[in-house]
Ligand SMILES: Nc1ncnc2c1ncn2[C@@H]1O[C@H](COP(=O)(O)OP(=O)(O)OP(=O)(O)O)[C@@H](O)[C@H]1O
């Protein structure tokens with residue numbers, strides 16, 4: 001459903017991604033791992049048109065979306081949860097979700113999708129009138145995911161959803177990612193937590209210095225290069 005063809009992308013003259021290609025099939029969970037600064041977030045941003053793609057193509061459902069503005073990408077069925085639990089702290093839980101739904105416009109659809117999110121994350125319903133800053137880190141991350149899911153995406157881009165969370169909160173996030181996938185949403189997840197990401201992914205891409213160094217299934221954790229990045233060569 002998503003094909004990234006030889007893209008070079010970055011910020012102004014600062015080219016970060018160099019000849020990156022990726023192929024994502026409908027319903028897959030794809031993990032992207034790699035060291036800090038490798039360009040993982042930039043890769044997600046290039047799909048969502050939040051950085052410059054200088055050459056190459058991005059095809060989504062047989063359509064060239066390379067130059068489409070971000071709000072059109074949301075209409076096409078792509079949603080993005082940025083790195084770092086970005087919720088609006090001074091808005092309530094419900095207002096945060098409505099911000100995600102804003103782009104849909106039609107009240108009926110918004111109400112229906114809001115119900116769907118509350119069914120999926122019951123605690124968000126319980127806390128709907130609380131300010132987002134009163135939620136725990138893990139709950140804020142789930143709210144950020146809810147805000148993207150309310151757009152009813154076909155493809156969900158998740159940037160380091162488990163960053164800075166306790167093992168228990170992390171497990172909850174990964175369980176939710178699996179549940180979202182079972183609903184038929186295709187997922188690309190960027191993660192520092194390589195083991196957890198690889199274990200839920202159908203395939204993993206390892207990004208190093210703006211290039212895809214390696215791609216494969218769960219066996220990838222045994223690869224020397226991956227061990228070097230994450231486990232100091234152990
Ligand atoms: N808005 C920006 N403007 C200019 N350069 C940027 C911008 N965002 C990121 N970069 C640069 O792009 C490179 C890759 O950054 P990116 O955020 O994609 O890495 P990452 O793999 O997601 O790292 P991390 O694991 O730390 O999140 C870095 O050298 C960074 O300084």
Ligand SMILES: [Mg+2]
Pocket residue numbers: 040041042083159160
């Ligand atoms: Mg990043």
